[in-house]
Amino acid sequence: EDQVTQSPEALRLQEGESSSLNCSYTVSGLRGLFWYRQDPGKGPEFLFTLYSAGEEKEKERLKATLTKKESFLHITAPKPEDSATYLCAAGSGGGGNKLTFGTGTQLKVEL
Amino acid sequence: DGGITQSPKYLFRKEGQNVTLSCEQNLNHDAMYWYRQDPGQGLRLIYYSQIVNDFQKGDIAEGYSVSREKKESFPLTVTSAQKNPTAFYLCASSPNSLGGELFFGEGSRLTVL
Numbered sequence: 001e002d003q004v005t006q007s008p009e010a011l012r013l014q015e016g017e018s019s020s021l022n023c024s025y026t027v028s029g030l031r032g033l034f035w036y037r038q039d040p041g042k043g044p045e046f047l048f049t050l051y052s053a054g055e056e057k058e059k060e061r062l063k064a065t066l067t068k069k070e071s072f073l074h075i076t077a078p079k080p081e082d083s084a085t086y087l088c089a090a091g092s093g094g095g096g097n098k099l100t101f102g103t104g105t106q107l108k109v110e111l
Numbered sequence: 112d113g114g115i116t117q118s119p120k121y122l123f124r125k126e127g128q129n130v131t132l133s134c135e136q137n138l139n140h141d142a143m144y145w146y147r148q149d150p151g152q153g154l155r156l157i158y159y160s161q162i163v164n165d166f167q168k169g170d171i172a173e174g175y176s177v178s179r180e181k182k183e184s185f186p187l188t189v190t191s192a193q194k195n196p197t198a199f200y201l202c203a204s205s206p207n208s209l210g211g212e213l214f215f216g217e218g219s220r221l222t223v224l
Contacts, residue, residue, distance in 0.1 A: 031211075043216050043217050044154075091211040099211055099213075101153035103152060
């Protein structure tokens with residue numbers, strides 16, 4: 001059974017304090033690892049897709065990396081506007097765009 | 112602006128009533144999806160459609176029904192057979208059936224009284 005586990009469940013940072021979020025996955029035939037950002041009461045917003053181990057993607061203060069068993073979302077010098085829940089999803093083989101989502105990491109960045 | 116529109120944003124329902132959630136997209140995407148989000152759980156797939164007039168069950172389809180008569184529209188009906196319908200429902204689309212880059216709507220929060 002495909003499984004995605006995110007840690008920590010919640011993270012509180014001071015503005016400028018860099019950290020990383022973890023996404024561990026067990027899927028059959030990974031065909032992509034996806035990161036989304038979700039603000040309270042809103043739909044998730046796509047951030048990154050990673051396809052193979054060693055791949056990295058960057059966007060502003062965020063950088064996503066991928067190994068054969070996990071993905072990290074590194075947040076460098078975060079700002080309060082980075083506060084959100086970050087979701088990770090693994091795509092597996094088979095039809096219908098099968099995605100398995102983790103439960104998310106709720107990030108709060110304080111002044 | 113292109114995007115996905117879900118309505119209503121909030122909906123209250125009495126037990127035993129069917130309700131229909133609307134999802135419209137103007138992104139010209141082929142594939143559309145319905146997910147359910149509950150506290151402490153990851154998003155779970157209810158139904159998906161890769162082409163007009165065709166749709167497939169996801170992981171938790173029991174108590175739900177959908178239709179895909181137009182490319183732009185993918186409404187979800189929550190029937191009285193759904194035992195625990197109170198949840199946040201998310202509609203999404205993607206340009207094809209293989210990519211995981213989903214574009215989500217703002218969600219519909221259903222509360223059963």
